[in-house]
Amino acid sequence: MLTVEEARARLLSQAVPLRGVEQVPIGRALGRVLAEPVVSSIAVPPLDASQMDGYAVRAAELASTPVTLPVSQRIPAGQIGAALAPGTVARIFTGAPVPPGADAIVMQEATSAAGEGAITLTEPARAGQWIRRAGSDIAVGQTVLAAGERLLAPQLGLAASVGCAQLPVRARLRVALFSTGDELVMPGEPLPPGRIYNSNRTMLAALLTMLGCEVQDLGIVPDRLEATRAAFVGASARADLIITSGGVSVGEEDHVKPAVQGEGALDLWQVAMKPGKPLAFGHVRAVPFIGLPGNPVSSFVTFLLFARPFILARQGAVLREAQPLPLRAAFDLPRADKRREFLRARLTPAGELELFANQVSSALVSVAWADGLIDNPAGQAIARGDVVRFLPLSSLLW
Ligand code: AMP
Ligand code: MG
Numbered sequence: 001m002l003t004v005e006e007a008r009a010r011l012l013s014q015a016v017p018l019r020g021v022e023q024v025p026i027g028r029a030l031g032r033v034l035a036e037p038v039v040s041s042i043a044v045p046p047l048d049a050s051q052m053d054g055y056a057v058r059a060a061e062l063a064s065t066p067v068t069l070p071v072s073q074r075i076p077a078g079q080i081g082a083a084l085a086p087g088t089v090a091r092i093f094t095g096a097p098v099p100p101g102a103d104a105i106v107m108q109e110a111t112s113a114a115g116e117g118a119i120t121l122t123e124p125a126r127a128g129q130w131i132r133r134a135g136s137d138i139a140v141g142q143t144v145l146a147a148g149e150r151l152l153a154p155q156l157g158l159a160a161s162v163g164c165a166q167l168p169v170r171a172r173l174r175v176a177l178f179s180t181g182d183e184l185v186m187p188g189e190p191l192p193p194g195r196i197y198n199s200n201r202t203m204l205a206a207l208l209t210m211l212g213c214e215v216q217d218l219g220i221v222p223d224r225l226e227a228t229r230a231a232f233v234g235a236s237a238r239a240d241l242i243i244t245s246g247g248v249s250v251g252e253e254d255h256v257k258p259a260v261q262g263e264g265a266l267d268l269w270q271v272a273m274k275p276g277k278p279l280a281f282g283h284v285r286a287v288p289f290i291g292l293p294g295n296p297v298s299s300f301v302t303f304l305l306f307a308r309p310f311i312l313a314r315q316g317a318v319l320r321e322a323q324p325l326p327l328r329a330a331f332d333l334p335r336a337d338k339r340r341e342f343l344r345a346r347l348t349p350a351g352e353l354e355l356f357a358n359q360v361s362s363a364l365v366s367v368a369w370a371d372g373l374i375d376n377p378a379g380q381a382i383a384r385g386d387v388v389r390f391l392p393l394s395s396l397l398w
Contacts, residue, residue: 001272004305004340010269011281011306014288015313018240020171026160029151031212031398032169033317038145040162043135047080047097051130055111056081056090056102059125066112068120075099089119098131105130138162148318150212152398170316175208176235177201178218180228180247180256181294186220199296199364200245207303208243210398211311223247228259236263236285241314243307246294248280256291260284272378274339275361276302295361301342301373304396322396324375324389331355333382340378344370345390353390372396 002010021035050056061069072088075081081099084090089106090099098105104125114120138144144158151159151167159167184198185191198220208215216239221231228247235242247256248268257280260266266282266289275298280291290307292299309319330352333343344366345353353374356366372392382388 001270004271004273007269007271007279008306008309011290011310012313012319014281015310017314017316018171018173021168022171023166024169026156026164026167029156029159029167029169030153031210032151032167032172033212033312033315034145034147034149034151034155035168035170035316037143037147038159038162038164038167040138040140040142040144042138042162043140044138044161045132045134045136047134049132049134050092050094050096050098050105051132052105052107053093054105054107054109054130055119055121056084056092056098057104057106057121057125058084058086058102059104059127059129061087062104062106062121062123062125065124066120066122068114068118070118073099089121091119103127103131146318148316150312150317150398172212172214173241173311173315174216174239175213175311176216176218176239176242177204177208177244178221178231178235179245180221180223180254182223182253184220200292200294200299203296203300203364204243204245204292204303207300207308207397208311211308212315213311223253223255225255225258228255229262232259232263232284232289236287239287241311242284242287242289243292243303244280244289245292245299248278248291248293256280260289260291264289271302272339273301273305274337274341276305276342277339279306293361296364297344297361297367300364300367305342308396322391324391326387327390328352329355329374329382329384329386329388331382332384333376336376336379336381338379341374341376342391343374343376345374346371353388 070088071091072085073081074091075096076093077095080097081090084099084101104127106121106125110123112120179198179201183195185195187197205215221228247254260282264284269279271279278293282289292302330348344356348354356369372390375389
């Protein structure tokens with residue numbers, strides 16, 4: 001038996017990053033991995049800017065308030081004002097450049113009407129107040145994104161804010177995906193007696209898409225050695241990684257092992273965890289292969305713990321370990337499993353964790369319900385109020 005960490009380290013030691021780099025328009029870069037740092041050629045904001053709707057003033061002229069001053073100009077966002085004439089104020093709006101000569105913004109709420117062309121300022125102003133200085137968000141020459149960062153919404157927004165229209169990204173990992181099992185039927189087909197719907201195909205394809213992979217969906221492969229072997233050979237010709245679900249147990253209907261051995265090399269690992277346990281790793285004609293267990297919850301959890309970091313490493317992403325949150329259990333688990341267990345749990349409004357009642361590895365209802373996984377050490381019973389380690393799905397899915 002391998003520990004989770006040993007299995008992950010073994011996998012990662014084999015994760016050779018893809019080499020290709022391409023330029024893509026920023027609107028199509030979601031989920032890709034940045035190949036080179038993004039360095040800003042501009043200051044953000046480009047000029048001192050108002051943070052409020054109000055009046056640009058000389059703070060010294062507001063030494064005794066209330067004071068009524070003429071409004072000498074109006075500066076909406078996007079326009080450059082003239083130098084502020086002494087003894088006057090400028091009407092100004094949020095985001096507009098502060099005119100030369102002004103050194104503070106008085107918010108609209110600290111003024112009162114004083115008739116045509118003038119305004120009464122009711123409170124004194126501190127020099128610099130409500131002014132966002134040029135370059136205070138981002139300086140010229142500042143590295144805003146490092147190579148290896150994954151481009152999700154915040155990173156794309158940031159790249160856009162410094163004017164990037166194209167981004168250099170790593171090549172997309174092409175992942176061939178197939179499910180094994182003669183019992184499997186695709187949604188949309190009638191369900192004959194003894195058969196089940198194929199949930200892993202849809203779920204794993206979605207997980208891969210969320211990681212920015214190009215999914216090559218090879219569907220369901222029948223439980224026959226020749227068919228399984230042919231599927232692997234076909235996949236190895238056009239993919240950077242092959243992922244399968246099912247068929248990695250030791251039953252006589254499990255053909256993944258002999259098929260891969262016939263065309264490459266295979267290790268079958270028993271990982272000391274629940275759900276999950278059997279995990280296959282190997283190569284088919286030099287293309288890496290990860291065989292996930294067939295039970296959908298096991299497939300899901302082993303994908304997140306093993307396939308995901310492997311995929312991110314091959315895409316050249318800088319791996320950031322999901323940090324477990326220490327949270328209190330709102331439940332009792334008197335009899336813990338003798339293996340390390342990843343329990344499906346949800347946050348209560350009080351910030352504690354409740355457990356999904358049915359933790360069997362076939363029941364995807366637990367995964368769809370959960371906010372995350374409790375990483376519970378082997379044999380450790382949990383009593384209400386105990387602090388446990390919680391891995392939010394939000395830090396594992398993307
Ligand atoms: P296996 O690893 O092939 O022995 O499968 C273990 C269990 O998972 C069996 O009950 C299978 O019917 C089920 N299973 C395998 N593949 C899938 C799949 N793609 N979707 C849903 N259940 C599956
Ligand atoms: Mg099977």
